[in-house]
Amino acid sequence: MKATEETPRRVTRRRVRTRARLLDAAFAVFAAKGFGRVSIEEICEAAGFSRGAFYSNFATLDELFFALYQERADLIAAQVADALAQDGPGLDVPAAVDRVTEVLLLDVDWLLVKTDFLVHAARAPDVARALLDHRARLREAIADRLFRARGHTALPAVLGDAEGAAHAVVAAYDGVTTQLLLDRDVEAARAWLKQLLTALLTDGSRIPS
Numbered sequence: 001m002k003a004t005e006e007t008p009r010r011v012t013r014r015r016v017r018t019r020a021r022l023l024d025a026a027f028a029v030f031a032a033k034g035f036g037r038v039s040i041e042e043i044c045e046a047a048g049f050s051r052g053a054f055y056s057n058f059a060t061l062d063e064l065f066f067a068l069y070q071e072r073a074d075l076i077a078a079q080v081a082d083a084l085a086q087d088g089p090g091l092d093v094p095a096a097v098d099r100v101t102e103v104l105l106l107d108v109d110w111l112l113v114k115t116d117f118l119v120h121a122a123r124a125p126d127v128a129r130a131l132l133d134h135r136a137r138l139r140e141a142i143a144d145r146l147f148r149a150r151g152h153t154a155l156p157a158v159l160g161d162a163e164g165a166a167h168a169v170v171a172a173y174d175g176v177t178t179q180l181l182l183d184r185d186v187e188a189a190r191a192w193l194k195q196l197l198t199a200l201l202t203d204g205s206r207i208p209s
Helices: 002-033 040-047 051-055 061-084 093-103 108-122 125-148 162-183 186-201
Strands: none
Touching: 002 040, 002 051, 002 061, 002 108, 040 051, 040 061, 061 093, 061 108, 061 125, 093 186, 108 125, 108 162, 125 162, 162 186
8 A cells, every 4th residue: 555655656756857857958958949940859859758758748849838938937926026025014125126136037048938938929829828927927026015015115106006117127127138138248137127127116316336
């Protein structure tokens, strides 16, 4: 009975490891070659698995691609939420911006994969809806924190409310990461993002060094 109980757990752990290796391999291959130029065989070869291992975890290459995007998008949302949760009722905007930009995933390979996903989503309505949902959750995490700080931390009137400010923050991140794709300067991207977000969310008088 004991062996029977342990077998499913071993299989589950093995499957989790297999899935993780496939996702890691896919990330490297997608970043190097671009989605649409990659085959299932290439991902299996990079991961050291057969096609059977692939199909035991994913039905299609699109499904794997979305799982990869979801994994990284969830990481970014968690990073932002954790960084914003450290203040009390008020919100020290420059300090919060410093925390967010220090931990935020700014990785050129990820941005290459993300850009491929955006282009793919633009041509696939079902994928676009899922992508919009992820972006909405990121904005909601930011807007919720800004809303809870109302009365303690004033936002520039031009942004409207907390939701408008959250849209502006995500747009700033999008713009900075587009530049990062071209110049590959991660440190400059972090510094510019700090300045841009501080200027957006305050009167701009406290610019981080």
